[in-house]
Amino acid sequence: MKLNLLTVTSLLCSLFLLGSCAKDEPQGNTKKEQSVAGGPLVSIDLNMDVAVAEFNEPEAKAQEGRAFTSPQTPVTVKEGAKEELDDNLDPISGKQQKILSLLRDKFIENNQTIDVVMHFECGTKMANVVTKMSYDNSIGRYRHGLVGDRNINVPQEILIEMGTTKTAKVTIYTGGSSYDAGSERFTVDPVMKEVNLSSLASTPINIPVLYVSTGTELKVENGKLVPALPSVDKLKPQGSLLLVTFRNNMDQDVTFDGITAVSNNYFGPNDQSKKTFLKVKGSKNTATELMTEAPRYTSNYSTAVHGGKDFTYFAKDFSTPQFSIAKGGARSDKAVVFWGIKGDAAAVSSPAANGLGDNGYLVNPSTGLIHVYAQNAQIGGQAITYPNYSVAPIGGAHFSPESGKAYTLNCEFYTQPRQALGYLDKGYLYKDGTWKHHDVDAGGQTNDPKYYNSPTLRNVPLVSSAEASEVLAGNVTTSKGKMYVPNQA
Secondary structure: OHHHHHHHHHHHHHHHHHHHHHOOOOOOOHHHOOOOOOOOEEEEEEOOEEEEOOOOOOEEOOOOOOOOOOEEEEEEEEEEEEEEEOOOOOEEEEEEEEEEEEOHHHHHHHOOEEEEEEEEEEOOEEEEEEEEEEEEOOOOEEEEOEOOEOEEEEEHHHHHHHOOOOOEEEEEEEEOOEEEOOOOEEEEOOEEEEEEHHHHOOOOEEEOOEEEEOOEEEEEEOOEEEEOOOOOEEEEEOOEEEEEEEEEOOOOOEEEOEEEEEEOOEEOOOOOOOOEEEEOOOOOOOOOEEEEOOOOEEOOOOOOOOOOOEEEEEEEEOOOOOEEEOOOOOEEEEEEEEEEEEOOOEOOOOHHHHOOOOOOOOOOOOEOEEEEEEEOOEEOOEEOEOOEOOOOOOEEEEOOOOOOOEEEEEEEEOOOOOOOOOOOOOEEEEEEOEEEEEEOOHHHOOOOHHHHOOOOOOOOOOOOHHHHHHHHOOOOEEOOEEOOOHHHO
């Protein structure tokens, strides 16, 4: 027992001496370094760097007067490897999808220094320390601290727990809209941005993407904290980006005011100023958790049992109502960018997994989906009723977004194909100089097919091939309207 006490005392003395010596050296802005653990802080040199993963490319916005400045992510758009799909879901040759891209180099250029939260965990001890990292061009990564000052104020109890044999796992957090040390959580404001694809390619938009590192083990060596393993820690983006684009395949120009999206697997975007939070494990939170206040709804008719029962919907109005998309299938320059997090729905299931036999048109109710609807879609100032876009979506997909990935959903306005209905005309066409429509009376019993099966009513005249060709060409109109042959219906 005495040996243990002497060992601890010796370690404490060395740590106090280290802290005392460090006071004579420049400390930078130490007022920004906070800890959730109780007891004194010890200033110790931290030799640690972190790389920015390919998905991460933030640019800092000026946020004066805040204790924690969250780096923002510049997002641009580029041509994707995949092509857009036509009405038959076949690739359109030469028409590449637009996809979102994060500018890693731009992030580094605009964020030579970033504020981060370092989560230390060793045994039962843990602490969250707000500190800084600066970009080191010589190694192409961010290093802890500033040039000439790599010290960090770590709670003494963490270093005591580490001693000289244990390691502490350190996870780095940054990004978002802000960080509150009192509640140990990051906040992300709703992301629903109207963009122009042409300008987005050259002028990125800033999005408050959250980043969490893969984590690294640190050890005490020669009075310094150094990595215990040679692997490089990486900052990885949380949540996923969604780009929604539009095109008009109708035969007339279309106007609409914005869109409404519905999903059971993509939460966060909302028009009610509800925020998304990343809670960091510590004295306030029992675990690290990414969650959102965005509204959730549950249908009493949902049969989902493996997730996907809750859904959300969010509307994005355009800055100018009645935005017009020209006919002809060209992609609109206007688009919308969202950032959100995955729900608990599953990826698309096979028909067998759905328990629906060979019926591949039905999906498991737990499957993740997203539908996009146009707001106030019109042609020539009149509501479009064919199809009825008040109930018919302009885009939809199975959706199981992975954190750190960007997705594109191409929406379109289309002309609903004519459909052959389950009945035939109760009469026939004949040509007596002009085309005429002969109604069948059937004794007034017009709704019962049995009255149409009689020698008289079966005596329907035939037409010549020339007359049939005339109908096929679409040149026949009677008092009942324009006539078609079945394969034109």
